[in-house]
Amino acid sequence: MSFITPLWPPAASEYAQQVDRLFLGFSALTLLLVLPVFILIGIFALKYRRGRDVDRTHRKGGSVWLETSWAAGPFLLVLGFFGWAVALYVDAQTEPVGALEISGTAKQWMWKFSHHPGGQREINELHVPAGEPVKITLTSQDVIHSLYLPALRLKQDVLPGRYTTLSFTADRPGTYTLRCAEFCGANHSVMGGRIVVQTPRDYARWLSRSGADRSLAQRGKLLFRQYGCSGCHGPASSVKAPDLAGLYGRPVPLESGETIIADDQYIRDSILFPQRAIAAGYPPIMPTFRNVIEEEDLIALTAFIRDTRPADWREE
Numbered sequence: 001m002s003f004i005t006p007l008w009p010p011a012a013s014e015y016a017q018q019v020d021r022l023f024l025g026f027s028a029l030t031l032l033l034v035l036p037v038f039i040l041i042g043i044f045a046l047k048y049r050r051g052r053d054v055d056r057t058h059r060k061g062g063s064v065w066l067e068t069s070w071a072a073g074p075f076l077l078v079l080g081f082f083g084w085a086v087a088l089y090v091d092a093q094t095e096p097v098g099a100l101e102i103s104g105t106a107k108q109w110m111w112k113f114s115h116h117p118g119g120q121r122e123i124n125e126l127h128v129p130a131g132e133p134v135k136i137t138l139t140s141q142d143v144i145h146s147l148y149l150p151a152l153r154l155k156q157d158v159l160p161g162r163y164t165t166l167s168f169t170a171d172r173p174g175t176y177t178l179r180c181a182e183f184c185g186a187n188h189s190v191m192g193g194r195i196v197v198q199t200p201r202d203y204a205r206w207l208s209r210s211g212a213d214r215s216l217a218q219r220g221k222l223l224f225r226q227y228g229c230s231g232c233h234g235p236a237s238s239v240k241a242p243d244l245a246g247l248y249g250r251p252v253p254l255e256s257g258e259t260i261i262a263d264d265q266y267i268r269d270s271i272l273f274p275q276r277a278i279a280a281g282y283p284p285i286m287p288t289f290r291n292v293i294e295e296e297d298l299i300a301l302t303a304f305i306r307d308t309r310p311a312d313w314r315e316e
């Protein structure tokens with residue numbers, strides 16, 4: 001695998017091609033605006049150089065129309081590109097519905113990915129199907145990293161203690177570079193691998209070959225028992241702990257009077273910092289699981305809490 005990035009990286013998605021068009025268009029505009037200035041500097045420097053017999057009288061009064069147009073023209077052109085860039089940015093930030101979910105965990109100095117539906121896990125490699133929207137939820141186990149996928153023209157900071165997301169639809173099968181783009185310590189420069197975009201058939205084959213026996217949510221269910229969560233939060237428990245069935249995505253009234261939406265971040269923080277946001281009407285008795293549960297297990301637990309409908313929960 002080569003770590004040398006070609007001068008112009010391949011474009012593996014429609015979005016990447018649009019970014020290229022924007023980049024080339026803006027470069028052309030910049031040249032268009034800058035070249036006349038430098039050419040005129042050259043011409044005037046020659047024409048008015050010392051000792052030449054030319055008219056040096058300062059002309060009074062100019063054309064208001066000319067002055068205004070050469071300020072307003074470039075301004076409007078640049079503003080047009082601003083609008084174009086914002087539209088692309090919003091497009092990249094919009095999470096597609098029904099996307100294939102993958103979780104990514106960064107640590108010094110590797111990338112770990114878990115595929116939600118099948119539970120397949122991989123390190124420094126990311127397999128995705130072509131033509132299908134993918135959403136990656138990222139977090140870091142130590143310092144700030146940044147997931148950089150040049151072929152998709154995408155980059156997202158990966159932060160400890162917080163979830164960030166990256167969505168894309170790659171449509172050109174192939175193997176492309178995957179890098180860390182945030183200086184994160186001694187081996188930052190080798191923290192990378194590859195993203196493999198496959199035809200849906202090849203991807204299905206890869207999934208079955210990388211045989212995980214359970215989905216991320218199912219793994220979370222096992223962890224839920226292993227870490228003893230079910231002792232208090234299980235349906236049969238006698239401890240007064242919030243019922244987690246159907247919790248995900250719902251507003252949770254807090255003891256402090258505030259309301260918080262039960263998303264990935266809330267669930268993660270409740271496990272690691274249980275005293276931070278106490279659910280209204282419950283005693284603050286939950287112990288912290290900081291330094292006990294790893295990021296990857298937190299992701300699996302969250303997947304379990306999220307994907308389990310109230311009815312499934314009570315079966316056991």
Ligand code: CUA
Binds near residue numbers: 144145180183
């Ligand atoms: Cu991780 Cu640089």
